[in-house]
C-alpha cells in the first residue's frame with residue numbers, strides 16, 4: 001500500500017483565451033493527482049488528507065473511490081475546498097493562483113499511525129507550506145522515516161504561497177534526512193537553489209529532476225540516468241509532474257524496490273526502464289486537459 005499525503009483541490013482550468021475565458025472545474029491537487037495516478041496504474045494506494053464536505057469535496061472523494069484508492073482515513077471538515085486558478089502558456093505549462101484561506105485541507109492533523117501495510121508515503125506541494133496542516137504533514141513524514149518506511153517528496157514549489165522563501169528553503173533541507181526519493185522539476189530545483197549532489201548527501205537515495213518536454217534525469221550515488229520526453233501534442237501539463245511521481249512509485253513497487261538500499265542498487269537498465277515508463281505516463285497526462293493521468297492499459301505495448 002502506498003499512502004499519498006497532502007491536499008485535494010479544484011483546479012479551474014481555462015477554456016478559451018483572454019481574461020474572461022471560461023474556467024472549467026477539474027479535480028486536482030498534486031498529492032491527489034498522485035493518488036489517482038497510482039490507482040489508475042494499478043498500485044494499492046490510500047489517500048491521507050482532510051477533505052471538505054462541500055460538493056467539490058464529495059466529487060474529489062468519489063473519484064478516488066472509483067479509482068480504488070482507500071479513503072478510509074481521510075479526515076473531513078465543513079470548511080470549503082481549496083481552489084487553484086490555472087493559467088496555461090502557449091507551450092502548455094501551467095501556473096496557479098490560489099484561494100486557500102480557511103479551507104478544509106489546511107486543517108489536517110497527523111494521524112496516530114500509518115495504515116496497516118504501508119510500504120511508502122508520498123508528500124508534497126501546498127500541504128507542506130500552509131499551516132497549521134504543514135506541521136502535521138511534516139510530523140507524519142518524520143514518523144514514517146523513523147519507522148523505516150520509504151518516503152517520497154515532491155515539493156512542487158508554488159512560490160506565491162510561500163511567505164518566507166528562505167525559511168521554506170531551510171525547512172526543505174531539514175526534511176531531507178527523512179526522504180528516500182526526492183522528485184522535483186527543474187524550475188523547483190532552480191528556486192530551491194541546491195544541486196542533486198548536495199541533496200543526495202543530505203539523505204535521499206535518489207533525486208529525479210523533470211525537464212518538461214526534455215524528459216527527466218535520475219541522480220544517485222552510483223551515477224546519472226536520463227531519458228528524453230515523449231513526442232506528444234500537449235494540451236496542458238497540469239498533473240504531469242504528479243504522474244511522474246506516481247509512475248516512479250508504481251514502478252519501484254513493481255520491482256520490489258521501495259527501500260533506500262534497493263533504490264541505490266538499481267542499475268542503468270533499471271533506471272532507464274523506470275524513467276521511460278514515467279515519461280510515457282506523463283506524456284498521456286500532457287495530452288489531455290487538466291490532471292487526467294493514464295490507466296495501466298493506456299501504457300501497454
Ligand SMILES: Nc1ncnc2c1ncn2[C@@H]1O[C@H](COP(=O)(O)OP(=O)(O)OP(=O)(O)O)[C@@H](O)[C@H]1O
Pocket residue numbers: 092094156184185186209210211212213214215216229230231232234237238239240241242243244278279280282283286
Ligand atoms: N512538452 C512536453 N512533451 C512531452 N512530455 C512532457 C512535456 N512537458 C512535460 N512532459 C513530461 O512530464 C514530465 C513532468 O513535466 P514538468 O517537468 O513540466 O513537471 P511539473 O512542472 O512538475 O508539472 P506539474 O507541476 O504541472 O505537475 C516531464 O519529465 C516529461 O516526461
Ligand SMILES: O=C(O)C(=O)C[C@H](O)[C@H](O)CO
Pocket residue numbers: 007009011028029030031033084096125126156158238239240241242291
Ligand atoms: O496541488 C496544488 O496545490 C496545485 O498546485 C494544483 C495542481 O492541481 C497541481 O499542482 C498539479 O500538479
